[in-house]
Amino acid sequence: MERELKIYEPEEEIILNMGPQHPSTHGVLRIILKLSGEKIVDVKPDIGYLHRGVEKLGETYTYVQFLPMLDRNDYLSATTNEFGYVLAVEKLAGIMVPERAQYIRVIFSELSRIASHLVWLGTFCLDLGGALGGGTTVFLYCFRERERILDIFEKMTGSRLHPHLMQIGGVRYDVYPSIDKDIKETLQTVEKRINEYEEMLINNPVFIDRTKGIGILPKEVAMEYGCSGPVLRGSGVKFDLRKACPYSSYDKFDFDVPSFDGGDVFDRFRVRMEEMRQSIKIIMQAIEGLPQGPISSQMPVKVKVAIKPKPGEVYVAVESPRGELGYYIYSDGKPFAYRVKIRAPSFSNLSVLPFLLKGHLVADVVAILGSIDPVFGDVDR
């Protein structure tokens, strides 16, 4: 049988489908690249492969039931997802949170920020270096450190990735007695190691070559697209919700907001590395000054009691490892929300991708995408 051969037309541009199954699209992103040789002419990101209808579920589940769903949104930093939601519901229902609970929330959301950034560092280097090369080395080192942090989560709540630590009005678990020792030891190790990794990467000419001057995002464009988090701070905007409008008890801690002016992949890398150090600083302060008292307010004692906030609407945003994670909740007085809208940081940050990729080479796609650090549970919801 003579089979007809399909031969590439001798045209100027070819279209390359990157993803949704691709080793370095961090989940299920599909990027339609129009290439001229290796140069990118046009980019069209295609999302929605991980859409699970979380926002719609928020309208059918009660406020308390909805909380564990949110762990699955941005699965690399589950605690910050819960954090934003409980803050929003508490503001809507007028629930006060005891100070001890606030501190525990801060400690664990900062721990998950470090864990999330460690995953980012590992996967970013994996993208640059390849699974059969130097990238794997950093990747495995980072996961080793992350494991230590997840161990604390497990000891505290019983699960590593989706701890369901918070509840409306406080936290579900009190800290175990030896937690300060655990956290201090872990964080000292982590700090020492991330300094080591940073030194190794910054002094590596190949790494610098791959990151410096790549994917430059100007300040104005970053703000226009609604970027937030490390992507925005890497472009020189010193904006961090923990400082700009301190929620929970962030105003009690002393920390810096790192920002660099370059706007390239390398500066986003430096922002995240510095953020890990600042998070360690915050946790150390919080664990030192952990106040005594109840871990939850009196109002929502048991899950059985449904919360019925007064009709109204609220928007509360927290600084997740990826940026501004906002929850808009509209209540009509029923035990479940009329509408829950999640403002996902990964989504806004990802929207800048076509702008960044144009004119770069295929090899830069993975570097730039990695530097944005999207989590597709968060993008698609």
Next chain:
Amino acid sequence: MVGIIFLTIIYIFVALFIVLYITWIERKFAAKLHNRVGPYYVGRPHGFLQPFADVLKLLLKEDIIPEQADRKIFNIAPIIVFIGALLTFPVLPVAKNIYISDLSVGLIYFFAVSSLIVFGVFLAGWASNSKYALLSAFRAGAQVVSYEIPLILSALVPVVLAGSLRTNDIIQAQKVPFALYPIFGWVSFIIFVIAGLAEENKVPFDVPEAESELVAAYNVEYSGIKFALFYAAEYVHILALSVLGSILFLGGYRGFYPHFGPEWLYQIFWLLFKTFIMLTLFLLIRWSFVRIRIDRLINFSWKYLFPISLFNLFLASLWKLFF
């Protein structure tokens, strides 16, 4: 004649055996670097049967040919690559009197047949009819064109010093290993290692098979035994280049040995030892760097490696002329 055929068979089997164990050593080495254990359960101690299990798995796997592929070329490409890699061995002597062929143009032969590999890679990339494979084939072509030249120019330095293209003569001419010669020996050894890494498509020069960008590159559509052929060819080529490096720069089979027992045994030992030094060098670089971008890679070759190696060859020629 019978002796040569017999020797060829032994060469092939020993080379393939060593290649099997290079993969094992590499995995163990990488595991150590990563703070892991590596292969462990297949054959205690330390999973020493793992390579055989891998080969068996690949042999038993289903062979898939894509619908749109150009069947004939698709099937023949891995064979070309494998044969090209294997054909480099005849001119590599393992001891003073153990070699398949003592060609007077041994080095030219070596580079000529190892160029077959990129030919096969290009065919594979084209025949797969996949865009990833095609891009990777383009890259492989561009890379080999740029790196073959510094590689050969750096290999020419020992040739100039020894005054012969015959590998045996090059070894015999080394009073001190050529890598220890005044500055140009060092320079050409370093260029040889860098260009060799690029020739082998290894990190940091693995742009043709950048799996985080192009998935698995030119072998993306291959499975089973054909993939095994690509994989084996890659490692056979690494082994051949390491042996060549140790012959050209480190004195090949020459070394210190006591005057009892068969001489060739010591010589084989020294050659293997030096080859292993080269291999470890390659592995260490491989597992600690990230990948260079394709345009920088080619820039690096044409702007730095090529002029340096040319000037280096010039220096070596002057040295040969006056000393």
